[in-house]
Amino acid sequence: MSLISPAQRDALAGWLAHERGIKNAAENTIEAYAADVGGFLAFIAAHHGGTEGLGPLTRLTASDMRSWMANERTRGTGARSLARRLSAVKTFFRWLAQREEFDPTTVLSTRAPRVQRPLPRPLSEEAAKAVIETVGELPREGWIAARDVAIVTLLYGCGLRISEALGLLGADAPLPESLRIIGKGGKERIVPVLPAARKAVDDYLRQCPYELAPDAPLFRGSRGGPVNPRLISKAMEQTRLQLGLPATATPHALRHSFATHLLNAGGDLRAIQELLGHAALSTTQVYTGVDNARLMEVYSAAHPRAKRG
Known part of the structure:
Protein backbone atom coordinates (compact mmCIF):
# COMPACT_ATOMS: atom_id res chain seq x y z
CA MET A 1 0.00 0.00 0.00
CA SER A 2 3.00 2.34 0.49
CA LEU A 3 3.34 2.69 -3.29
CA ILE A 4 -0.10 4.29 -3.59
CA SER A 5 0.13 8.03 -4.13
CA PRO A 6 -1.67 10.45 -1.76
CA ALA A 7 -4.17 11.31 -4.52
CA GLN A 8 -5.01 7.65 -5.06
CA ARG A 9 -5.24 7.03 -1.33
CA ASP A 10 -7.63 9.97 -0.98
CA ALA A 11 -9.72 8.68 -3.88
CA LEU A 12 -9.92 5.24 -2.30
CA ALA A 13 -10.93 6.75 1.05
CA GLY A 14 -13.57 8.91 -0.68
CA TRP A 15 -15.04 5.91 -2.46
CA LEU A 16 -15.13 3.82 0.71
CA ALA A 17 -16.87 6.70 2.51
CA HIS A 18 -19.40 6.81 -0.35
CA GLU A 19 -20.03 3.07 -0.11
CA ARG A 20 -20.37 3.26 3.65
CA GLY A 21 -22.56 6.35 3.79
CA ILE A 22 -24.60 6.37 0.59
CA LYS A 23 -24.73 2.65 -0.21
CA ASN A 24 -24.88 1.61 3.47
CA ALA A 25 -22.32 -1.14 2.85
CA ALA A 26 -21.51 -3.41 5.80
CA GLU A 27 -18.21 -2.88 7.58
CA ASN A 28 -16.78 -6.24 6.50
CA THR A 29 -17.65 -5.31 2.89
CA ILE A 30 -15.79 -2.01 3.32
CA GLU A 31 -12.76 -3.86 4.67
CA ALA A 32 -12.82 -6.27 1.72
CA TYR A 33 -13.16 -3.36 -0.74
CA ALA A 34 -10.23 -1.55 0.88
CA ALA A 35 -8.00 -4.62 0.58
CA ASP A 36 -9.08 -5.53 -2.96
CA VAL A 37 -8.87 -2.08 -4.53
CA GLY A 38 -5.87 -1.08 -2.43
CA GLY A 39 -4.02 -4.15 -3.69
CA PHE A 40 -4.96 -3.30 -7.27
CA LEU A 41 -3.72 0.29 -6.94
CA ALA A 42 -0.45 -0.88 -5.35
CA PHE A 43 0.13 -3.33 -8.22
CA ILE A 44 -0.56 -0.67 -10.87
CA ALA A 45 1.83 1.76 -9.17
CA ALA A 46 4.60 -0.87 -9.03
CA HIS A 47 3.80 -1.99 -12.58
CA HIS A 48 4.29 1.58 -13.80
CA GLY A 49 7.48 2.11 -11.80
CA GLY A 50 6.50 4.03 -8.68
CA THR A 51 4.00 6.32 -6.97
CA GLU A 52 1.61 8.18 -9.25
CA GLY A 53 -1.35 10.53 -9.09
CA LEU A 54 -4.80 9.88 -10.50
CA GLY A 55 -3.83 10.60 -14.10
CA PRO A 56 -2.45 7.14 -14.95
CA LEU A 57 -5.61 5.50 -13.62
CA THR A 58 -7.57 7.29 -16.32
CA ARG A 59 -5.32 5.77 -19.00
CA LEU A 60 -5.18 2.12 -17.99
CA THR A 61 -4.86 -0.33 -20.87
CA ALA A 62 -6.12 -3.85 -21.42
CA SER A 63 -2.51 -4.97 -21.01
CA ASP A 64 -2.40 -3.39 -17.53
CA MET A 65 -5.54 -5.27 -16.55
CA ARG A 66 -4.22 -8.58 -17.92
CA SER A 67 -0.94 -8.09 -16.06
CA TRP A 68 -2.76 -7.51 -12.78
CA MET A 69 -4.96 -10.58 -13.24
CA ALA A 70 -1.96 -12.73 -14.20
CA ASN A 71 -0.12 -11.52 -11.11
CA GLU A 72 -3.10 -12.38 -8.93
CA ARG A 73 -3.26 -15.91 -10.35
CA THR A 74 0.51 -16.33 -9.87
CA ARG A 75 0.02 -15.41 -6.20
CA GLY A 76 -2.50 -18.24 -5.90
CA THR A 77 -5.72 -16.22 -6.07
CA GLY A 78 -8.57 -18.50 -7.11
CA ALA A 79 -11.04 -17.69 -9.87
CA ARG A 80 -13.85 -16.86 -7.43
CA SER A 81 -11.67 -14.51 -5.36
CA LEU A 82 -10.25 -12.84 -8.47
CA ALA A 83 -13.76 -12.29 -9.83
CA ARG A 84 -14.71 -10.65 -6.53
CA ARG A 85 -11.65 -8.39 -6.60
CA LEU A 86 -12.28 -7.38 -10.19
CA SER A 87 -15.88 -6.54 -9.28
CA ALA A 88 -14.64 -4.25 -6.49
CA VAL A 89 -12.17 -2.58 -8.86
CA LYS A 90 -14.92 -1.98 -11.42
CA THR A 91 -17.21 -0.48 -8.78
CA PHE A 92 -14.41 1.87 -7.69
CA PHE A 93 -13.69 2.92 -11.28
CA ARG A 94 -17.35 3.66 -12.02
CA TRP A 95 -17.34 6.07 -9.08
CA LEU A 96 -13.92 7.54 -9.97
CA ALA A 97 -14.86 8.02 -13.65
CA GLN A 98 -17.91 10.07 -12.71
CA ARG A 99 -15.83 12.18 -10.36
CA GLU A 100 -12.83 12.69 -12.66
CA GLU A 101 -14.80 12.60 -15.94
CA PHE A 102 -12.92 9.95 -17.89
CA ASP A 103 -13.96 6.87 -19.85
CA PRO A 104 -13.60 3.70 -17.70
CA THR A 105 -14.49 1.29 -20.52
CA THR A 106 -11.11 -0.50 -20.48
CA VAL A 107 -11.52 -1.46 -16.82
CA LEU A 108 -15.25 -2.15 -17.00
CA SER A 109 -14.92 -4.37 -20.08
CA THR A 110 -12.31 -6.61 -18.43
CA ARG A 111 -13.79 -10.08 -18.29
CA ALA A 112 -13.80 -11.96 -15.01
CA PRO A 113 -12.45 -15.51 -14.95
CA ARG A 114 -15.10 -18.17 -15.28
CA VAL A 115 -16.09 -19.60 -11.95
CA GLN A 116 -17.13 -23.24 -11.99
CA ARG A 117 -20.01 -23.49 -9.57
CA PRO A 118 -19.90 -26.76 -7.63
CA LEU A 119 -22.93 -28.94 -8.19
CA PRO A 120 -24.88 -29.96 -5.08
CA ARG A 121 -24.02 -33.51 -4.09
CA PRO A 122 -26.91 -35.96 -4.20
CA LEU A 123 -28.24 -37.37 -0.94
CA SER A 124 -28.48 -41.05 -0.19
CA ALA A 253 -29.73 -31.36 -4.32
CA LEU A 254 -33.06 -33.19 -4.14
CA ARG A 255 -33.32 -32.87 -7.93
CA HIS A 256 -29.83 -34.34 -8.25
CA SER A 257 -30.83 -37.14 -5.89
CA PHE A 258 -33.89 -37.93 -8.03
CA ALA A 259 -31.71 -38.37 -11.11
CA THR A 260 -28.90 -40.25 -9.39
CA HIS A 261 -31.21 -42.70 -7.65
CA LEU A 262 -33.05 -43.40 -10.90
CA LEU A 263 -29.75 -44.10 -12.62
CA ASN A 264 -28.55 -46.35 -9.79
CA ALA A 265 -31.78 -48.31 -10.09
CA GLY A 266 -31.00 -49.05 -13.73
CA GLY A 267 -32.75 -46.10 -15.36
CA ASP A 268 -31.78 -45.13 -18.89
CA LEU A 269 -29.59 -42.03 -18.99
CA ARG A 270 -31.39 -40.57 -22.00
CA ALA A 271 -34.77 -41.07 -20.35
CA ILE A 272 -33.45 -39.31 -17.25
CA GLN A 273 -32.18 -36.52 -19.50
CA GLU A 274 -35.74 -36.05 -20.76
CA LEU A 275 -37.20 -36.10 -17.25
CA LEU A 276 -34.76 -33.43 -16.11
CA GLY A 277 -35.26 -31.29 -19.19
CA HIS A 278 -31.57 -31.15 -20.10
CA ALA A 279 -30.74 -30.14 -23.65
CA ALA A 280 -27.48 -32.12 -23.68
CA LEU A 281 -26.67 -35.60 -22.40
CA SER A 282 -23.34 -34.28 -21.11
CA THR A 283 -25.23 -32.08 -18.65
CA THR A 284 -27.07 -35.10 -17.30
CA GLN A 285 -23.78 -36.97 -17.04
CA VAL A 286 -22.31 -34.26 -14.82
CA TYR A 287 -25.58 -33.87 -12.96
CA THR A 288 -25.77 -37.50 -11.90
CA GLY A 289 -22.04 -37.98 -11.43
CA VAL A 290 -22.17 -40.89 -13.88
CA ASP A 291 -18.77 -42.14 -14.95
CA ASN A 292 -17.60 -42.65 -18.51
CA ALA A 293 -17.92 -46.44 -18.27
CA ARG A 294 -21.62 -46.14 -17.47
CA LEU A 295 -22.05 -43.57 -20.23
CA MET A 296 -20.48 -46.00 -22.72
CA GLU A 297 -22.88 -48.72 -21.55
CA VAL A 298 -25.81 -46.45 -22.41
CA TYR A 299 -24.20 -45.52 -25.74
CA SER A 300 -23.55 -49.14 -26.64
CA ALA A 301 -27.09 -50.18 -25.78
CA ALA A 302 -28.69 -47.36 -27.77
CA HIS A 303 -26.46 -46.66 -30.77
CA PRO A 304 -27.35 -48.62 -33.95
CA ARG A 305 -23.73 -49.02 -35.05
CA ALA A 306 -22.72 -50.26 -31.61
CA LYS A 307 -25.50 -52.82 -31.69
CA ARG A 308 -24.37 -54.13 -35.08
CA GLY A 309 -20.80 -54.44 -33.88
Whole structure:
Protein backbone atom coordinates (compact mmCIF):
# COMPACT_ATOMS: atom_id res chain seq x y z
CA MET A 1 0.00 0.00 0.00
CA SER A 2 3.00 2.34 0.49
CA LEU A 3 3.34 2.69 -3.29
CA ILE A 4 -0.10 4.29 -3.59
CA SER A 5 0.13 8.03 -4.13
CA PRO A 6 -1.67 10.45 -1.76
CA ALA A 7 -4.17 11.31 -4.52
CA GLN A 8 -5.01 7.65 -5.06
CA ARG A 9 -5.24 7.03 -1.33
CA ASP A 10 -7.63 9.97 -0.98
CA ALA A 11 -9.72 8.68 -3.88
CA LEU A 12 -9.92 5.24 -2.30
CA ALA A 13 -10.93 6.75 1.05
CA GLY A 14 -13.57 8.91 -0.68
CA TRP A 15 -15.04 5.91 -2.46
CA LEU A 16 -15.13 3.82 0.71
CA ALA A 17 -16.87 6.70 2.51
CA HIS A 18 -19.40 6.81 -0.35
CA GLU A 19 -20.03 3.07 -0.11
CA ARG A 20 -20.37 3.26 3.65
CA GLY A 21 -22.56 6.35 3.79
CA ILE A 22 -24.60 6.37 0.59
CA LYS A 23 -24.73 2.65 -0.21
CA ASN A 24 -24.88 1.61 3.47
CA ALA A 25 -22.32 -1.14 2.85
CA ALA A 26 -21.51 -3.41 5.80
CA GLU A 27 -18.21 -2.88 7.58
CA ASN A 28 -16.78 -6.24 6.50
CA THR A 29 -17.65 -5.31 2.89
CA ILE A 30 -15.79 -2.01 3.32
CA GLU A 31 -12.76 -3.86 4.67
CA ALA A 32 -12.82 -6.27 1.72
CA TYR A 33 -13.16 -3.36 -0.74
CA ALA A 34 -10.23 -1.55 0.88
CA ALA A 35 -8.00 -4.62 0.58
CA ASP A 36 -9.08 -5.53 -2.96
CA VAL A 37 -8.87 -2.08 -4.53
CA GLY A 38 -5.87 -1.08 -2.43
CA GLY A 39 -4.02 -4.15 -3.69
CA PHE A 40 -4.96 -3.30 -7.27
CA LEU A 41 -3.72 0.29 -6.94
CA ALA A 42 -0.45 -0.88 -5.35
CA PHE A 43 0.13 -3.33 -8.22
CA ILE A 44 -0.56 -0.67 -10.87
CA ALA A 45 1.83 1.76 -9.17
CA ALA A 46 4.60 -0.87 -9.03
CA HIS A 47 3.80 -1.99 -12.58
CA HIS A 48 4.29 1.58 -13.80
CA GLY A 49 7.48 2.11 -11.80
CA GLY A 50 6.50 4.03 -8.68
CA THR A 51 4.00 6.32 -6.97
CA GLU A 52 1.61 8.18 -9.25
CA GLY A 53 -1.35 10.53 -9.09
CA LEU A 54 -4.80 9.88 -10.50
CA GLY A 55 -3.83 10.60 -14.10
CA PRO A 56 -2.45 7.14 -14.95
CA LEU A 57 -5.61 5.50 -13.62
CA THR A 58 -7.57 7.29 -16.32
CA ARG A 59 -5.32 5.77 -19.00
CA LEU A 60 -5.18 2.12 -17.99
CA THR A 61 -4.86 -0.33 -20.87
CA ALA A 62 -6.12 -3.85 -21.42
CA SER A 63 -2.51 -4.97 -21.01
CA ASP A 64 -2.40 -3.39 -17.53
CA MET A 65 -5.54 -5.27 -16.55
CA ARG A 66 -4.22 -8.58 -17.92
CA SER A 67 -0.94 -8.09 -16.06
CA TRP A 68 -2.76 -7.51 -12.78
CA MET A 69 -4.96 -10.58 -13.24
CA ALA A 70 -1.96 -12.73 -14.20
CA ASN A 71 -0.12 -11.52 -11.11
CA GLU A 72 -3.10 -12.38 -8.93
CA ARG A 73 -3.26 -15.91 -10.35
CA THR A 74 0.51 -16.33 -9.87
CA ARG A 75 0.02 -15.41 -6.20
CA GLY A 76 -2.50 -18.24 -5.90
CA THR A 77 -5.72 -16.22 -6.07
CA GLY A 78 -8.57 -18.50 -7.11
CA ALA A 79 -11.04 -17.69 -9.87
CA ARG A 80 -13.85 -16.86 -7.43
CA SER A 81 -11.67 -14.51 -5.36
CA LEU A 82 -10.25 -12.84 -8.47
CA ALA A 83 -13.76 -12.29 -9.83
CA ARG A 84 -14.71 -10.65 -6.53
CA ARG A 85 -11.65 -8.39 -6.60
CA LEU A 86 -12.28 -7.38 -10.19
CA SER A 87 -15.88 -6.54 -9.28
CA ALA A 88 -14.64 -4.25 -6.49
CA VAL A 89 -12.17 -2.58 -8.86
CA LYS A 90 -14.92 -1.98 -11.42
CA THR A 91 -17.21 -0.48 -8.78
CA PHE A 92 -14.41 1.87 -7.69
CA PHE A 93 -13.69 2.92 -11.28
CA ARG A 94 -17.35 3.66 -12.02
CA TRP A 95 -17.34 6.07 -9.08
CA LEU A 96 -13.92 7.54 -9.97
CA ALA A 97 -14.86 8.02 -13.65
CA GLN A 98 -17.91 10.07 -12.71
CA ARG A 99 -15.83 12.18 -10.36
CA GLU A 100 -12.83 12.69 -12.66
CA GLU A 101 -14.80 12.60 -15.94
CA PHE A 102 -12.92 9.95 -17.89
CA ASP A 103 -13.96 6.87 -19.85
CA PRO A 104 -13.60 3.70 -17.70
CA THR A 105 -14.49 1.29 -20.52
CA THR A 106 -11.11 -0.50 -20.48
CA VAL A 107 -11.52 -1.46 -16.82
CA LEU A 108 -15.25 -2.15 -17.00
CA SER A 109 -14.92 -4.37 -20.08
CA THR A 110 -12.31 -6.61 -18.43
CA ARG A 111 -13.79 -10.08 -18.29
CA ALA A 112 -13.80 -11.96 -15.01
CA PRO A 113 -12.45 -15.51 -14.95
CA ARG A 114 -15.10 -18.17 -15.28
CA VAL A 115 -16.09 -19.60 -11.95
CA GLN A 116 -17.13 -23.24 -11.99
CA ARG A 117 -20.01 -23.49 -9.57
CA PRO A 118 -19.90 -26.76 -7.63
CA LEU A 119 -22.93 -28.94 -8.19
CA PRO A 120 -24.88 -29.96 -5.08
CA ARG A 121 -24.02 -33.51 -4.09
CA PRO A 122 -26.91 -35.96 -4.20
CA LEU A 123 -28.24 -37.37 -0.94
CA SER A 124 -28.48 -41.05 -0.19
CA GLU A 125 -31.94 -42.58 -0.56
CA GLU A 126 -32.22 -42.86 3.22
CA ALA A 127 -31.21 -39.22 3.70
CA ALA A 128 -33.67 -38.01 1.05
CA LYS A 129 -36.53 -39.83 2.77
CA ALA A 130 -35.42 -38.49 6.15
CA VAL A 131 -35.40 -34.95 4.75
CA ILE A 132 -39.02 -35.21 3.61
CA GLU A 133 -40.11 -36.61 6.98
CA THR A 134 -38.17 -34.02 8.99
CA VAL A 135 -39.41 -31.07 6.92
CA GLY A 136 -42.92 -32.03 8.02
CA GLU A 137 -41.89 -32.02 11.68
CA LEU A 138 -40.40 -28.53 11.80
CA PRO A 139 -42.16 -26.27 14.33
CA ARG A 140 -44.63 -24.18 12.34
CA GLU A 141 -48.29 -24.03 11.38
CA GLY A 142 -49.72 -27.36 10.20
CA TRP A 143 -50.75 -26.34 6.70
CA ILE A 144 -47.37 -24.69 6.07
CA ALA A 145 -45.62 -27.90 7.12
CA ALA A 146 -47.85 -29.82 4.69
CA ARG A 147 -47.02 -27.29 1.96
CA ASP A 148 -43.26 -27.68 2.46
CA VAL A 149 -43.53 -31.47 2.49
CA ALA A 150 -45.44 -31.33 -0.80
CA ILE A 151 -42.83 -29.08 -2.39
CA VAL A 152 -39.77 -31.11 -1.35
CA THR A 153 -41.57 -34.31 -2.37
CA LEU A 154 -42.04 -32.85 -5.86
CA LEU A 155 -38.36 -31.91 -6.01
CA TYR A 156 -37.22 -35.40 -5.10
CA GLY A 157 -40.07 -37.46 -6.51
CA CYS A 158 -40.36 -35.68 -9.87
CA GLY A 159 -36.97 -34.02 -10.28
CA LEU A 160 -38.49 -30.54 -10.53
CA ARG A 161 -36.53 -27.36 -10.15
CA ILE A 162 -37.72 -25.21 -7.22
CA SER A 163 -38.97 -22.60 -9.71
CA GLU A 164 -40.96 -25.28 -11.55
CA ALA A 165 -42.60 -26.58 -8.37
CA LEU A 166 -43.49 -23.07 -7.20
CA GLY A 167 -44.72 -22.25 -10.70
CA LEU A 168 -47.55 -24.80 -10.49
CA LEU A 169 -51.03 -23.25 -10.57
CA GLY A 170 -54.36 -24.04 -8.98
CA ALA A 171 -55.42 -25.48 -12.34
CA ASP A 172 -52.79 -28.22 -11.92
CA ALA A 173 -54.57 -29.60 -8.83
CA PRO A 174 -55.32 -32.29 -8.08
CA LEU A 175 -52.09 -33.45 -9.68
CA PRO A 176 -52.52 -35.88 -12.59
CA GLU A 177 -50.37 -38.92 -13.19
CA SER A 178 -48.09 -36.79 -15.35
CA LEU A 179 -47.34 -33.07 -15.46
CA ARG A 180 -46.51 -30.87 -18.43
CA ILE A 181 -43.61 -28.71 -17.27
CA ILE A 182 -42.15 -25.70 -19.08
CA GLY A 183 -38.53 -25.51 -17.99
CA LYS A 184 -35.49 -23.38 -18.81
CA GLY A 185 -35.54 -21.79 -22.24
CA GLY A 186 -39.21 -22.68 -22.67
CA LYS A 187 -38.30 -26.36 -23.07
CA GLU A 188 -41.36 -28.53 -22.46
CA ARG A 189 -41.29 -31.97 -20.89
CA ILE A 190 -43.72 -34.49 -19.44
CA VAL A 191 -42.92 -35.64 -15.90
CA PRO A 192 -44.61 -38.64 -14.25
CA VAL A 193 -46.00 -37.83 -10.79
CA LEU A 194 -45.50 -40.54 -8.18
CA PRO A 195 -48.43 -41.46 -5.92
CA ALA A 196 -46.44 -40.21 -2.92
CA ALA A 197 -46.14 -36.77 -4.53
CA ARG A 198 -49.84 -36.63 -5.39
CA LYS A 199 -50.71 -37.63 -1.82
CA ALA A 200 -48.42 -34.96 -0.36
CA VAL A 201 -50.03 -32.28 -2.54
CA ASP A 202 -53.52 -33.55 -1.64
CA ASP A 203 -52.65 -33.31 2.07
CA TYR A 204 -51.57 -29.71 1.54
CA LEU A 205 -54.71 -28.88 -0.46
CA ARG A 206 -56.96 -30.17 2.32
CA GLN A 207 -55.27 -27.90 4.86
CA CYS A 208 -54.53 -24.76 2.81
CA PRO A 209 -56.73 -21.91 4.12
CA TYR A 210 -56.72 -19.98 0.84
CA GLU A 211 -58.93 -20.38 -2.20
CA LEU A 212 -56.86 -21.76 -5.05
CA ALA A 213 -58.03 -20.05 -8.23
CA PRO A 214 -57.02 -21.83 -11.47
CA ASP A 215 -54.66 -19.05 -12.53
CA ALA A 216 -53.19 -18.43 -9.06
CA PRO A 217 -50.12 -20.12 -7.52
CA LEU A 218 -50.80 -23.59 -6.15
CA PHE A 219 -48.41 -23.11 -3.24
CA ARG A 220 -49.13 -20.12 -1.00
CA GLY A 221 -47.17 -18.13 1.53
CA SER A 222 -48.49 -17.48 5.03
CA ARG A 223 -50.31 -14.33 3.80
CA GLY A 224 -51.71 -15.95 0.68
CA GLY A 225 -49.16 -14.75 -1.84
CA PRO A 226 -46.65 -16.82 -3.82
CA VAL A 227 -44.08 -18.80 -1.84
CA ASN A 228 -40.63 -17.22 -1.68
CA PRO A 229 -38.04 -19.86 -2.68
CA ARG A 230 -35.94 -18.69 0.25
CA LEU A 231 -38.54 -20.18 2.62
CA ILE A 232 -37.95 -23.64 1.18
CA SER A 233 -34.19 -23.15 1.37
CA LYS A 234 -34.61 -22.15 5.03
CA ALA A 235 -36.67 -25.26 5.76
CA MET A 236 -33.97 -27.38 4.12
CA GLU A 237 -31.30 -25.61 6.15
CA GLN A 238 -33.11 -26.35 9.42
CA THR A 239 -33.67 -29.94 8.32
CA ARG A 240 -30.08 -30.65 7.39
CA LEU A 241 -28.91 -29.22 10.74
CA GLN A 242 -31.26 -31.58 12.56
CA LEU A 243 -30.14 -34.55 10.51
CA GLY A 244 -26.45 -33.65 10.49
CA LEU A 245 -26.32 -33.41 6.69
CA PRO A 246 -23.70 -31.32 4.82
CA ALA A 247 -24.33 -27.79 3.57
CA THR A 248 -24.73 -29.23 0.05
CA ALA A 249 -28.13 -30.66 1.10
CA THR A 250 -30.11 -27.91 -0.60
CA PRO A 251 -33.48 -28.00 -2.42
CA HIS A 252 -31.60 -28.35 -5.71
CA ALA A 253 -29.73 -31.36 -4.32
CA LEU A 254 -33.06 -33.19 -4.14
CA ARG A 255 -33.32 -32.87 -7.93
CA HIS A 256 -29.83 -34.34 -8.25
CA SER A 257 -30.83 -37.14 -5.89
CA PHE A 258 -33.89 -37.93 -8.03
CA ALA A 259 -31.71 -38.37 -11.11
CA THR A 260 -28.90 -40.25 -9.39
CA HIS A 261 -31.21 -42.70 -7.65
CA LEU A 262 -33.05 -43.40 -10.90
CA LEU A 263 -29.75 -44.10 -12.62
CA ASN A 264 -28.55 -46.35 -9.79
CA ALA A 265 -31.78 -48.31 -10.09
CA GLY A 266 -31.00 -49.05 -13.73
CA GLY A 267 -32.75 -46.10 -15.36
CA ASP A 268 -31.78 -45.13 -18.89
CA LEU A 269 -29.59 -42.03 -18.99
CA ARG A 270 -31.39 -40.57 -22.00
CA ALA A 271 -34.77 -41.07 -20.35
CA ILE A 272 -33.45 -39.31 -17.25
CA GLN A 273 -32.18 -36.52 -19.50
CA GLU A 274 -35.74 -36.05 -20.76
CA LEU A 275 -37.20 -36.10 -17.25
CA LEU A 276 -34.76 -33.43 -16.11
CA GLY A 277 -35.26 -31.29 -19.19
CA HIS A 278 -31.57 -31.15 -20.10
CA ALA A 279 -30.74 -30.14 -23.65
CA ALA A 280 -27.48 -32.12 -23.68
CA LEU A 281 -26.67 -35.60 -22.40
CA SER A 282 -23.34 -34.28 -21.11
CA THR A 283 -25.23 -32.08 -18.65
CA THR A 284 -27.07 -35.10 -17.30
CA GLN A 285 -23.78 -36.97 -17.04
CA VAL A 286 -22.31 -34.26 -14.82
CA TYR A 287 -25.58 -33.87 -12.96
CA THR A 288 -25.77 -37.50 -11.90
CA GLY A 289 -22.04 -37.98 -11.43
CA VAL A 290 -22.17 -40.89 -13.88
CA ASP A 291 -18.77 -42.14 -14.95
CA ASN A 292 -17.60 -42.65 -18.51
CA ALA A 293 -17.92 -46.44 -18.27
CA ARG A 294 -21.62 -46.14 -17.47
CA LEU A 295 -22.05 -43.57 -20.23
CA MET A 296 -20.48 -46.00 -22.72
CA GLU A 297 -22.88 -48.72 -21.55
CA VAL A 298 -25.81 -46.45 -22.41
CA TYR A 299 -24.20 -45.52 -25.74
CA SER A 300 -23.55 -49.14 -26.64
CA ALA A 301 -27.09 -50.18 -25.78
CA ALA A 302 -28.69 -47.36 -27.77
CA HIS A 303 -26.46 -46.66 -30.77
CA PRO A 304 -27.35 -48.62 -33.95
CA ARG A 305 -23.73 -49.02 -35.05
CA ALA A 306 -22.72 -50.26 -31.61
CA LYS A 307 -25.50 -52.82 -31.69
CA ARG A 308 -24.37 -54.13 -35.08
CA GLY A 309 -20.80 -54.44 -33.88
